[in-house]
Amino acid sequence: MRLYILGMLFLCVSASAYSQRFADNKLGNGIRYTAKDSSFSTQINVRFQSRYSGLMNLENSNYTDNFLIRRYRIKFKGFLYDPSIQYKIELGLSNRDQGNFYNENNGAANIVLDAVLKWEFREGWELWAGQTKLPGNRERVISSGSMQFTERSELNAFYNLDRDMGLQLHHEHEMNGWIIREIGSISMGEGRNITASNVQGYGYTVRAEVLPFGKFQKKGDYFGGDLMREPKPKLSIGITYDFNDNNNRERGQLGRFLDTHVDISSIYADLMFKYHGFSIMSEYANRRLVNGAAFGQDEFGEQRYFYMGEAFNFSTGYLFKNKFEIAGRYVINRPERIDIAPDSEIVTLNLTKYISGHTLKLQSSASYINNHEEANELLFMCQAEIGF
Template sequence: MLKLKITFTSLFLFIVCFVNSQEITNTKFGKGILNVVAKDSSWSMRFATRMQFLSTIGWDINDDDFSKPKTNFLVRRARLKFGGFAYSPKLQYKIELGLSNRDLSGVSEYTSNTPRYILDAVIKWNFYENFTLWVGQTKLPGNVERVISSANLQLVDRSRLNSRFNIDRDIGIQLRHHFKLSNNFLIREVFSVSQGEGRNITTGNLGGHQYTGRLELLPFGKFQNKGDYKGGDLKREQSPKLMLAATYDFNADAVKNRSNQGTYMKTSTGFYETNISTIFVDAVFKYRGFSFMGEFADRYADEAIAVENDGKPTGDIVQVGNALNFQAGYLLKNNWEVTGRYTNLNYDAIVGKNLEEQYTFGISKYIVGHNLKVQSDISYTTEDSNGSGLMYRLQFDIHF
């Protein structure tokens, strides 16, 4: 009898959910699946999902047999996003959860041996005029390419500059401010203090803390629809738009070999600690379908070679060096886009890696902007630590 009741209850709930799912919503594609505002306007919530399906084919240039490439098919990203305001429109929040294997990777004793579901969990309080305080876990104000959402990229994925030098997400506070020098000239400043260990760490602070400052100059005013943080010129700016920016990041007593990223530098008695600094300089330009993004990154450390108490090297080395990334594209009137990218990684000699260069050519078709698109690119990489090679990628992206 109990089983029967449970079955009927489950069936009833299913029917209710099915009936509700047939209701017509006024929500527009790309603006979220659900948008709710309280009757008294005391809170709101927007719910959205997005997925990326990626296929990759790779060839080793040093292998004469091109008939046996390495292939890979995967759900690159599968995410749930929530956002809105609470109590007042000046108090906003954002939650983003990652469900794909790539999003959940990094399980370790430092995350309580659990998957890293949480990407963003942050509150944004506009407490006074142009000042906004962010509290929680989210992206640090690093290089522009990293801060651009993976849903809004111009190519299939970010460059090697980003994968090797970015400072990604962390938990802490950020103070943001903006003002105008003239009718058009906009200046934005960000300063953050974070834990310095990366996202979803549950063991607390192991080294020092991380301090990040970023300054952005927009001499010709704002980009349309926040286009300075979206790939390509999908809005076809009718007047030139430019952002020039610089970031300085200082991670005191860092215990990872890429600031708050990479692997932990362990010793026989604990962790190796050293001060790590990272500098980013970047630029974004857009005009009538043409777009350009340039980035420079430089990382250095007080003592890059990790050692034991007696001075013996542990084998860990801070990944010090610099990188350049240049990317340009043109959006045709039929919403096809061609894009080219050049990336250069130049590590310091003590790292023991050769100069890495990558040339990428991509073609994208924007069906509904970044919300529904198909992208493909082919890359030629030289002097990679894994050998020079060719890589072709095809990706489908849908963003509700």
């Protein structure tokens, strides 16, 4: 299947070369071309992350480690018929890309990450249709290729909304120099690539963002680190509310399917600040059970609890003029009950060398994990982000 996809990609690129000259050919811009009659355009990007990770148990000094391709992605984006009608397709081909989804879907592959059509039907208004990331916490919406750290935080790991299939309405306008954005979404509520009929409820998500000092350069409120070295202070504050009606997955759009249906309410608040190479990002997440039993049985008959609780994440970093960045992060996770997981606190120190922005970079991190009811741990990661 993967060879077929890569073969088709090669044929498309080769065929296009006969009729259209590629434009903006430089690292990070991918391969771009437009049809002669301007009826469509395509940009193709390929990237992967090669990672080493090691975990030490501080109670017994046991050390486990591995090398892996954390992510391998192929992305297509452009317009169809008219520049106001855009599309995005992203495929995840590494084993770890599919990771838990493979187990949670009885061995079914989940190659398609994004397949969404975006229509700007009026200035400042866009309608999205298809499968893509929900407008949840900021850290999740930031691309995995544009992260400030080697990996997203524990807050994101256990509380994010991830991707879903449905409709999203995006609006952006300016008011007295402030940028205000509103997003509303109606989705299946069970996550990506679910083929069974939805006979239960839907997921409803609303998000608002305020940028009091105007827009960031190059959409810098949605990539890690101040790579643009903003000459003036920039701030974005966001808040999201999600209600997942009659859901039967452990974490809403993620986790094992259980035999119990519940209503889940999630709240997220976040901010991003950048100025002269200095950056701050902070998030708060809270997920609660509105209605239904706190647990259910999975496909193996094992009792599992719905993952409820709250978490806080604070990170800051400074990018030097030589493109080295040092960053630190502090995360608190408070699951609702010990049956789910123990409370934890994680402190991470991260070093990044940006060779060509987020497209080509080297990263390393060290994390101290304080598991309140279990042995504490040290986690080490080294990673190369490579793409074009």
